[in-house]
Amino acid sequence: MYDENMIRIVNDLAIPELDVYRLYNEIQLRKINEPNPGIFICESPKVILRALEVGYEPISILTAFDYNHANDEGKAVFDACRDVTIYLGDDDVLKNLAGYALTDGMLAAMKRKELKGLEDICKGKRIVAVLENINNPTNVGAIFRSAAAMGVEAIILTADSSDPYYRRAGRVSMGTVFQIPWTRIDKGVDYLSALKASGFSTVAMALYREAVSISDPRIKDEDKLAVILGNEGYGLKDDTIERSDYVAMIPMNPIVDSLNVAAASAVMFWELNK
Numbered sequence: 016m017y018d019e020n021m022i023r024i025v026n027d028l029a030i031p032e033l034d035v036y037r038l039y040n041e042i043q044l045r046k047i048n049e050p051n052p053g054i055f056i057c058e059s060p061k062v063i064l065r066a067l068e069v070g071y072e073p074i075s076i077l078t079a080f081d082y083n084h085a086n087d088e089g090k091a092v093f094d095a096c097r098d099v100t101i102y103l104g105d106d107d108v109l110k111n112l113a114g115y116a117l118t119d120g121m122l123a124a125m126k127r128k129e130l131k132g133l134e135d136i137c138k139g140k141r142i143v144a145v146l147e148n149i150n151n152p153t154n155v156g157a158i159f160r161s162a163a164a165m166g167v168e169a170i171i172l173t174a175d176s177s178d179p180y181y182r183r184a185g186r187v188s189m190g191t192v193f194q195i196p197w198t199r200i201d202k203g204v205d206y207l208s209a210l211k212a213s214g215f216s217t218v219a220m221a222l223y224r225e226a227v228s229i230s231d232p233r234i235k236d237e238d239k240l241a242v243i244l245g246n247e248g249y250g251l252k253d254d255t256i257e258r259s260d261y262v263a264m265i266p267m268n269p270i271v272d273s274l275n276v277a278a279a280s281a282v283m284f285w286e287l288n289k
Contacts, residue, residue: 018097022081025104033102035124036077041181045127052127055180060088063123065190067095072126076101079109079120089121096123127180133171133206136198137213140168141239142287145206145217147255148246149276152177156187157277158244163191165284167242170197171206207258215241219259220283221251222273226264229286234261242283244276 028037035044035054045053054074057063067073073096078085081103082093093101137143144167149155155177162170170179176199177184179192200206210217216237220229227234234240243259245251256262265274265282274282 021097021099022101022103025102028104028109032075032100033077035074036122041178045178045180052129054124055127055178055185056182057123057125058121058182058186060086060092060121062185062188062190062193063092063121064088064095065193066123066125066185067092069193071128071193073099074124074126075099077109077122077124078103079105092121092123130198131196133198133200133204133209134213136169136171136196137210137215142167143169143171143210143215143241144280144284145210145241145243146170146172146176147243147251148173148175149244150175150177151247152181152184153187154247154275154277155179155181156184156192158280159184159188159192159195159197161277161281161284163188163194165281165288167195167284170195171241172197172199173206174200174202174204207255210241213239215239216261217241217243217259218261218263219243219245219251219256220264220279221245221256221262222264223256223262226262229263229265229283231261231263234263235287240287242280242287244280247276 025033036056039047041056044055047053057066076092076096076099078101080089082090085093144158144162146155146158159170159179179197185192207217216239218234218240220243243251243255265279
C-alpha cells in the first residue's frame with residue numbers, strides 16, 4: 016500500500032524538485048549526469064509500470080490524481096513507489112507545465128542505466144533490428160512495439176536516431192521500449208562489420224532495383240538475421256545497401272512506392288515471424 020507521507024501537494028511548479036519536468040528538454044535530461052547515465056521522463060501509468068517491472072529506479076512522480084481517483088494501473092504505480100515522493104497537483108496547475116500535457120495524468124522521472132555494447136546486446140539472439148538515423152520518436156516507439164509483438168529480440172540504434180526513452184517514443188511503444196534490449200552505437204562505429212563478426216547476415220530494407228521480396232526464402236533461412244531500417248526521408252545510406260547481404264522490399268500496389276518506416280518494419284517483422 017502506498018505511503019500517504021510521501022505525497023506532496025504542489026500549487027506552484029517552480030520548486031527545485033520539479034526542475035526535471037519543467038526546465039530541461041529530453042536531450043538535456045539524457046546528458047544531465049555525464050559521464051554517468053542521465054534521466055528520462057516516463058508518461059502514463061502503463062508505461063511507468065513497465066519501466067518499474069524491469070528495474071528502473073524512479074526519482075519522483077508527478078500526477079494529476081490521487082490514489083482514490085486512480086485507475087488500477089495508477090494505483091499500482093502508487094503502491095510500487097512507496098518510498099518515492101509523489102507530487103500531486105490539480106489540472107489547472109499542471110497545465111502550466113509547458114510541454115507537459117499529461118497523458119493519463121501521470122509522469123515519472125527515472126534514472127537511466129548504462130547501455131550494453133552491441134556484441135553483448137546481440138549475444139544469443141537470432142533476429143535483431145537496426146535503426147539507422149531514424150529521427151522521429153513516434154516511429155521509434157512504433158517500431159519497438161512491432162518488434163516486441165513479432166519476436167524481434169534486440170534493437171540497435173545509430174547515433175543519430177531518436178532515443179527510445181524520449182517521452183513520446185515510450186508512450187507510442189506502450190512501454191515496450193523497456194521490454195526489448197537495445198543499445199546506441201557511437202558515430203563512426205562500423206556496425207555492419209560488428210554484426211558480421213557476431214555471425215549475423217544483414218538485410219537492408221530499401222527501394223532498390225535489384226531488391227528481393229521480403230518473403231525470399233533465403234532471408235528466412237538465415238540462422239541469425241539483422242533487419243536494417245533507414246531514415247524517414249532518404250532511407251538507408253548507399254554504403255549500408257551495398258554492404259548488406261540482402262536488399263529487400265515489400266511488394267505493394269505500384270501507385271504507392273513506399274511505406275512509412277514504422278509500417279514497413281511491422282510488415283517485415285510479421286513476415287519473419289510467420
